[in-house]
Amino acid sequence: MKKLDDYRLVWDKQELVPLVIGGMGVDISTAELALEAARLGGIGHISDAMVPTVTDRRFRTRYVKDKLKKYKLNVANSDKSGVKFDLGQLADATRMHVGRTMEAKTGTGMVFINCMEKLGMNDPKATLRVRLTAALDAGIDGITLSAGLHLGSFELISDHPRFRDAKLGIIVSSVRALVLFLKRAARLDRMPDFIVVEGPLAGGHLGFGEDWRKYDLWDIFLEVKQYLQAQSLNIPLIPAGGIFTGTDAARYMAAGAAAVQVATRFTVTRECGLPDKVKQEYFKVNEDEIEVNLLSPTGYPMRMISSSPAIGAGTRPNCEAFGYLLDRAGNCAYIDAYNREVERHPDSKSISVPDKTCLCTHMRNFDCWTCGHYAYRLKDTSLRQPDGSYALLSAEDVFNDYRYNLESAVLPLAASS
Numbered sequence: 001m002k003k004l005d006d007y008r009l010v011w012d013k014q015e016l017v018p019l020v021i022g023g024m025g026v027d028i029s030t031a032e033l034a035l036e037a038a039r040l041g042g043i044g045h046i047s048d049a050m051v052p053t054v055t056d057r058r059f060r061t062r063y064v065k066d067k068l069k070k071y072k073l074n075v076a077n078s079d080k081s082g083v084k085f086d087l088g089q090l091a092d093a094t095r096m097h098v099g100r101t102m103e104a105k106t107g108t109g110m111v112f113i114n115c116m117e118k119l120g121m122n123d124p125k126a127t128l129r130v131r132l133t134a135a136l137d138a139g140i141d142g143i144t145l146s147a148g149l150h151l152g153s154f155e156l157i158s159d160h161p162r163f164r165d166a167k168l169g170i171i172v173s174s175v176r177a178l179v180l181f182l183k184r185a186a187r188l189d190r191m192p193d194f195i196v197v198e199g200p201l202a203g204g205h206l207g208f209g210e211d212w213r214k215y216d217l218w219d220i221f222l223e224v225k226q227y228l229q230a231q232s233l234n235i236p237l238i239p240a241g242g243i244f245t246g247t248d249a250a251r252y253m254a255a256g257a258a259a260v261q262v263a264t265r266f267t268v269t270r271e272c273g274l275p276d277k278v279k280q281e282y283f284k285v286n287e288d289e290i291e292v293n294l295l296s297p298t299g300y301p302m303r304m305i306s307s308s309p310a311i312g313a314g315t316r317p318n319c320e321a322f323g324y325l326l327d328r329a330g331n332c333a334y335i336d337a338y339n340r341e342v343e344r345h346p347d348s349k350s351i352s353v354p355d356k357t358c359l360c361t362h363m364r365n366f367d368c369w370t371c372g373h374y375a376y377r378l379k380d381t382s383l384r385q386p387d388g389s390y391a392l393l394s395a396e397d398v399f400n401d402y403r404y405n406l407e408s409a410v411l412p413l414a415a416s417s
């Protein structure tokens with residue numbers, strides 16, 4: 001059997017190691033992690049989720065403070081329709097996050113940005129246009145559209161000078177979603193440069209319903225492949241979700257994948273943005289402590305570690321500071337759930353909201369521990385230290401494990417780190 005490194009993803013004569021580190025929202029896939037993937041010849045992602053919040057932390061800007069100051073009087077108001085993002089600031093923040101990352105890029109690989117449609121930001125079309133445009137302006141190599149059908153997304157940037165040069169792709173979980181997207185792309189005579197087919201074992205939001213167990217990445221991957229062949233479309237296919245070893249990756253490559261996208265294994269690397277304490281939670285987690293629930297206000301199921309502090313928390317909606325999930329009318333399912341609990345417990349100082357979570361606040365604070373299904377195998381990839389903690393890994397070691405390793409078992413990597 002050939003190993004992942006025996007293949008290359010070739011675009012316009014550029015050869016890449018066919019390994020993509022997927023976007024992990026709110027700076028879990030940091031610039032540092034993405035840059036490592038690029039240095040090693042693959043593709044890394046930064047995320048465009050909550051970028052002003054991320055630049056505040058990364059570059060000491062004051063976007064969040066300033067927004068909160070501007071809308072301070074609205075904090076106790078459950079109507080959030082007036083809480084808008086300043087589009088100029090949003091563009092500046094995106095250009096800063098992307099631009100500084102691209103300036104630091106070395107190696108022959110690429111850095112993409114993951115862009116989630118579900119981040120409505122109280123003005124879905126305008127804010128998405130700004131985010132996509134600013135990322136292209138700042139020299140991003142490519143954009144991966146995710147968390148939504150993105151039927152209008154190409155149109156939003158069709159007049160951008162880089163629209164036909166930057167690598168643009170989409171994450172889908174079914175042929176049905178892909179067909180809808182391709183129809184719209186055909187109108188602009190602009191097919192995507194790649195398609196990520198994400199199965200139900202992935203981390204983050206899932207493109208499936210509560211019946212996600214009925215689906216299998218392998219089957220969906222083959223269905224999408226057959227569909228493209230039938231349409232004579234030669235678009236690189238990149239499966240994602242539960243590809244845990246080099247052997248898993250090689251199996252997809254042998255079946256015609258152009259590359260594979262992975263994420264969970266990189267959550268325990270030093271370059272990943274999660275705090276070290278949280279990385280230990282990822283190492284320690286057992287299979288029965290990983291759940292798929294409907295707590296995300298987006299409406300998509302999400303997989304997370306069941307001891308995540310975000311679960312059941314009664315945080316006051318923080319839309320004046322964040323507000324990334326507000327839809328076009330300024331609504332968010334968490335606000336409704338929170339207000340219902342406040343009404344039910346008028347005398348309570350602290351409440352718990354069992355059915356939804358304030359995703360902005362908890363992702364910002366790394367309190368929502370989303371992960372892929374196989375996170376419970378992370379402990380097998382490292383060595384336990386005398387104090388009981390697991391040794392963090394280097395992104396390079398994990399990358400190379402995917403690239404070269406065809407062992408059937410996962411081997412601890414920490415010894416060589």
Ligand SMILES: Cc1cc2nc3c(=O)[nH]c(=O)nc-3n(C[C@H](O)[C@H](O)[C@H](O)COP(=O)(O)O)c2cc1C
Binds near residue numbers: 265
């Ligand atoms: C911690 C974490 C956060 C994620 N956040 C996002 C995200 O913000 N947007 C997105 O499209 N996918 C997100 N994903 C999905 C990954 O990009 C990737 O496609 C998927 O997890 C691959 O499966 P694996 O984790 O089993 O390797 C996330 C995954 C993880 C583990």
